[in-house]
Structures are given as C-alpha cells and as structure tokens.
Amino acid sequence: MSALLEIRGLKKHFGLKKSLFQKVGKYVHALDGIDIDLMEGETLSVVGESGSGKSTLGRTIVRLEEPTAGSIRYQGRDVNGVRGAEAQDLRQSIQMVFQDPYASLNPRLTVGHALAEPMLVHRKVAGRKAAKEAVGELLSRVGLRPEMASSYPFAFSGGQRQRIGIARALALKPKILICDEAVSALDVSVQSQILNLFNQLKKEMGLTYLFITHDLSVVRYVSDRIMVMYLGQVVELAPRDAFFARRLHPYTRALISAAPVASTAPREARIILQGEIPNAIDPPSGCRFHTRCPNVMDSCRHVEPQLREIEPGHHVRCHLYTNGQ
Amino acid sequence: MIEKSFVESFSKHPLGMIGLVGIVIIVTLGLFGPMVVTYPVGYNEAIPLASPTLKNWLGTDGLGLSLIDEIVWGARTSLFISLTAVAVATCIGVPLGLVSGYFRGRIGALIDSVIEIAMTIPTLPLMILISAISGPSVGTVAVVIGIFSWPTLARIVRNSTLKLASLPYIEAAVVLGIPKRTIMFKHILLNAVGPALVDLTIIMATAVLTEAGLSYLGLGDPNAWSWGGILQTAFRAGHHFHAWWLIVFPSLAIMFFVVSFNLLGLGINETLNPKRD
C-alpha cells in the first residue's frame, strides 16, 4: 500500500483584519503543523470538536483554502500552487462530499445538469448524449433511478440529496474522497444507509476516504485508522481497534466516554472536561490541551509535546507517554 | 429553470398579478398597436383640439391629430426606451456586480467603491447636461438612462453574489474544477436573478418617468412620439387649460406604465421575501 497523499508540516493561519486598510493583527491558527500520510484504499477518519481544524484540513486538501506553510503531495507531486491544466488534473483525483444536503446542490440546476457538468468540463465524455448515459449510470450506482436526472433538488429528501452529492463527487472518478461531515446532517436511520453506500462504493471503485466527523459511533463503523485533532494539531493517530482498545490521549478518553452508547449495561464513568475550548487565536503554551486535561503535569504547561509512535502504528502527542511510561 | 413554486407563489399576490396584466396590455399596445394605427403626422385642419368623440376616442391635439394614435405610438417609444435602458444597465451592471461580489479582495472592493461613487452622483442634472449638449434623441436618452441605472443594479447583484459565493454548492463547483466564469455567470447568476429582476422593473418604470421629465423640460426627441412629449407640447402651447384630454390621457398612460412595472416589482419582491408572520 502506497501513500496517496503525503502531508508535511501543514499550517493554515487565517488573518484577522479590521478593515480594508488596517494591517492584519491576529491570526486564527486553524492548522498548526499536520503530518499525515493517507494510504491507498484506507478510510482515515478525522475526529475532533468544532474548532479543531478538521474541516480546514479537508478544505485545504481540495484547495478551497491555500496553506500558509507546509506541503501536500499527491502521488509524489506537490499540490501547492498548481495552476491551469495541472490543477484540473488534480481536481479529477481528489473530490469532496459536503455536509448539508440542503445547501450542497444548486437549486437552479437539474440533477442531470449538475452531474454532467463536471464530466463535460473535463471532457470525460464525448458529448451531451454520452453524458446523459454516464449520468444515468452514476445515479444507479448511488441507489437512485436514472429518470431522476430531469428533476430539481427541491424534489428530493435529505438522504437522496446526499446521494446526489456523492454521485457528483464521483463523476470524475476520483481516487480520494474527502467526506466533510457527510452524514452529520442526516437522520440516524438515513445515516446508516449512506454509510453502507460509502463502504460499498469504496470496494466497487477502489476509493480512499478521508472521513471528517465528530461522531464517534460513525467512526467505529467505517474507519481503518482514526486521527484525533485538537486546536489545529494531531493528538492521536491509530488503527481502529487499537484506538478503541487502548485510548491513550486524555482528550481521546474524554471523547470516547462522552459518546452516547445504546446499551443498558453499566457504563464507565464519563470524563467531563473542565473549562472551555481555548482560543485558536492564542493557543495555550506548552501542550494545548493542558488547560482542560485531567492528567495535567507541570511540564505540560511549558513544553509542547511531539507526536511520538508509542506502538506500531499508534501515535500520541502527550507527555504521559514520552517519559518512558 | 423557474421553479413551479415561484410561479405559484407569485400568482397568489394580487398586486403582482395586476402589474403583470398591465404590462401585457402595454406590450400588446406597443408592439401591435402601431401596426393597426397610423402614424400621426402632418396637420389635420378640420379638427384641432377636439374633445373626445366617437371618431377620435381620446380627442385630438393642436395639430388635429388623433390623441389615441399618438398614445399608441408613444407606448412603443416608452417600451423602446425602457428596454434599451434595461439592456444597457444589465450589460454593465450585472458583470460588474458578479465580479465584484465573487472576487472579494482588492478588485471587489475597488469596483464597489466605483459603484458607490456612481450611485451618489445626481443623475437627472447630468442627463440634462448630456441631452442639452448632444441633442435630444430617443436613443441617446435611453442609453443615458441605462448608464445611470447600472450602479444600483450592480450593487444588488454584488450583494446577492456575496451571499451566494460561500454557499456549499458554489464551493462544490470550485472543487469540481468548474471554471470561474462559468461559476459566476451560470451558478451564481441563476440564483441572483430574483432581486435583480425587481430592480429591472424599477429601472423600466424610472426610465419612462425620466424620459417624460426630460421631454417636459424640452429635451425630448421631437421626432418621436412620446407621452412626455405630448404633455410638453400641450403645456408649451397653453392648451392645458381648455383641452384637458391632452393632459389627462398621456399622464394616465405614463402612470399606467409606471404603476404596472412597480407593482410587478413589488410582487416579485414579496414572492422572494415573504414577510408573512
């Protein structure tokens, strides 16, 4: 398995300006040094609360945002600063599924038009007729009927719209799909259908997923590996089973204990974090989590821990594990 | 492309529908009227300043020409002027609005400043200046009105674009590699049409009022029949006190045109932003 995507030292800082003429004062540190490889054929879930930077990560990969620093390499080629035909090439390989099914489809375009458009723009099909056929095929693949191509989005339910959104993302036959909270806005019953669809499509089309979510039950269901983010940094990265078995980082533990479990069996005690999420404009010194960590030590306030591989494949950013414990 | 729901909601607004009916009447009159009615020209000795009779439904003017003929031909002029003004304003205003709303940074702000400056300059005096210097003609007036109407339209399109540009379906288009100009002129424009349409109706109504005003001030085109021109001739020659029909009917025509378009605009506005509780 090779690495499709290699991300090194990725940083994204948003500048805050007061007006057109004032200089940038402060920055929001949305991403502060991300190193990750996305292996071919895997589903890597990115988990975190709002403000963790997980959405920014996805958006930066598809170039809705430009990185402030660091590099993103797709199949060895640098994604940054690419323009023109090369950029269009890359667009065909990395696509995105959006969160809100009621806002991710243009209400004034028919479904068929929305699906055919990327194919025609990138010249993947010979003409309108071929496009029509391809659209029908795409719709079937996501579990919809080809006749739906002539309807407008308002005619469809949330689940159906999300399927259309997925179909649109697949129109260019990408290798990587960034799913940005792709099921978060759906009813639970619909969620499982869409998740199954994701799994099915992955096998059929040989896709690789970056699955961004805040919902741990979803994570358990689809992931090969799981990555936890906090305030713009990776704090834990592990294969799924190891992740849930040996949750290392205190933040991870709190997350998992907070996830609702549909069971009447006695639950472990919930870890409730004290304090509020610190400001991404002025992150805490040392370990960013130290202001809320139940296991905080003195060193945590002053020294920033690095991401270390504790067991094969299992990485943690925490002083608890880097002092020979 | 127009959702059924829009047409349905619109038809429920009595005001908007009245406006629509009025416009249909005007368009019919303006387009087909001149084919039926002869062009008023020359001088009819027999019946100058005759009050409305069966022969001349609306009476005659100082030259003995039938007022109703003049009004019908005036409808065509009014339509021509307002449509030309709309065309000019759209060609300038819409692209500028789209570009300025889509490219936030410097370009956007720059165009917006231009729009704002253009909006504040009082237009009628400037139009008077231009007409006075270049000589009155229907075409010039129409184009000039269009040139002075584009800033408001651009501002409206810009505001819509600003709201739309950060919507997920526009971002999706970016990620899919759809070219920027397609995004602006198809994806965004299709959704920005609503408020712009309202402004277009206002432009049409204002165009006719402005032309009437210019004619009243003596700057109208003497070669084309226009409602304002009829009024002006009547006032000039002092007919207005005893030939009431010369004042009333052209004025009614103007009001009818303007009210219809304003109602249409209000109807569209209500449909788009329902303020029901």
Add this chain to the structure above:
Amino acid sequence: MFHYIVMRVMKGGLTFLAAVTVTFLIVRLMPGDPTTAFISDSMTPQDVLALNTLLGLDKSLIEQYVLFLRNLAHFELGQSFFYKEAVSAIIAPRLGWTLLLIGTSLFITLIIGIPLGVYTARHKGKWVDQAVSTMIVLGISVFIPLLAFVLVYVFSLQFGLTPVGGAFTPGIDDAERIRDVIRHMILPTATLVVVNLAQIVLYTRSSMLDVLKEDYVRTARAKGVSDRSVTWGHALRNAMIPTVTVTGLMLGKMVAGAVLTETVFSWPGVGSMIYEAVQKQDFPLLQGAFIVLAFSVILMTLMTDLVVAWLDPRIKLHGGSMR
C-alpha cells in the same frame, strides 16, 4: 469611529471629484466644437480672449483639466452667456432657495413617513396598511409635472388658496415676508413630500417588518417590555439604519424631483435655473448649476452616512465595511 469619519470624508471627496470630472469630460468630449460650450456669438473678442485664458481652451485636455480644478477651488465657474456675469454669483442666491425647499420637504417627509412606516408595519394586513400600501405604489409612480399641475389647478386656480408660482411676492417686507414665503412654499413642498413620502414609508415599513421578526424583539417582549417600548426603543433604532441610508441615496433623486418641481412652480432655485439655462443654451451656467447641485447632494449624503454611523455601533467598532 474616527477612522470611519476620515474614510467617509475621503470617499465624499472622491465622489465630488468624479462628478466634476464627468462634467468636465461631457462638456468637452461631446460631439461638436467644445468651445461653443463656452463662447457664444454675443461675446466680444476681448471676452473671448479672457475666457480662453481662464479656461485654457486652446491647451491640451490635461492642462484644461488642471485649470478647471484650480478654478473650481476658487469658486470660479465661468461666465454666463446670458447674464454676462460670473456663474458663481448667479448661483449663490438661488442655492439658498433650493436648500430651503429640499430641506423642508425632507424634514416633513421624515416626520410623517417614519411613524407612518412604523405604524403600518405593526398593523400589517389591516385596512390602514392596505390603504397606505396602495398610496405608496401611486406615490412612487407619480409624474411630478402632473401632480404639480393638479395641485395648482385645484388650490390656486379653483380655490385661490395658494399662489401659482414663485417664492415670494415682490414688495413685501420683513414681517409679512416670512408668511409670504411660507404661502408660496406650500404647494412645491407638498409635491416633493408626496413623491418622497412613498419611498420612505415603503422602506421604513419594510425594514421594520424585518426587524420585528428578529429574535431580540421576541426576547424583549418575552421579558415583558411594553409593546410601545419594544417598537420605539429597541426595534426602531435598528430599523432606522436602512431608512437613514435610503434617505442618503434618495437625495440624488430628490434633486431630480426638485428640478422638475422648481420648474413647474417657478421656484427660483438652482433646479429651475437648470431649466432656464437649457432653454437659453447657457452652458457655463448649466455646468455650474450641476456642479453646485452635485456638491450639495454629496455633502448631504455624507452627513446622513455619519448619522448612520452614529446610530450603528457596528460601524464604530468595525470601521464601516459592513454593507
């Protein structure tokens, strides 16, 4: 806030510069010999020479422009063909009359319009609202010369209540004068008020309706704040902002209305002067009138924007790029 004021004044300055530049270009680039705009047949050769020097008609466009701007800074607007006097001297007294008319109309419009807009917003759907809405549509569609004519016909000719035109009756002095002017002002002001009232009510009602739906209004009501206090205190302040903004934008249109109104009523302001200048083909006068009008409008718009800034705390804090 200070930052905003500076920016706003600069923008006003730029706008004025744009307006006069446009005027400059129009006069000089229109088809036909540009010099005819400044030199009429009735001038003596010395006049022509003097004018040439003043305006630099034989120099390049850029040099003319610079000269133009410099003259402007000295309030030098050229010489009227017809009156053979300095344009600025002719315009000055007339400007006062125009400002009087526009100022009074604006004041009355706002005094009536805002409460009316608020009232119809609160009583939406009831017959008062319907009636007012109908009048609004008629109001924005009115053709000024017609309205003026009707008013004069009814009130001046039939009932003899108001004078037919002009701003004053010559020969009346001080004590009576004020009353005389007021009598003359009634109809023209009424005309302007009718036209602009419709716009203001429309806008106030619309923005009031928006504001009344907002959550903070619901909260205030839930807190038990009296209805009147909610309307006038909380809601109105925020609904005012678009209204005041519209007033600023409307000033340009008001000027257009004023031109027509003054002409019909022979009101001796800058607007009617434009008409006279057109009739007499007196281009320097025409150009001067436009520049003066433009300046007034831009200044008034600037002041309304500053009022809006004072009302809207967001602008104070954020510096004003908040349209």
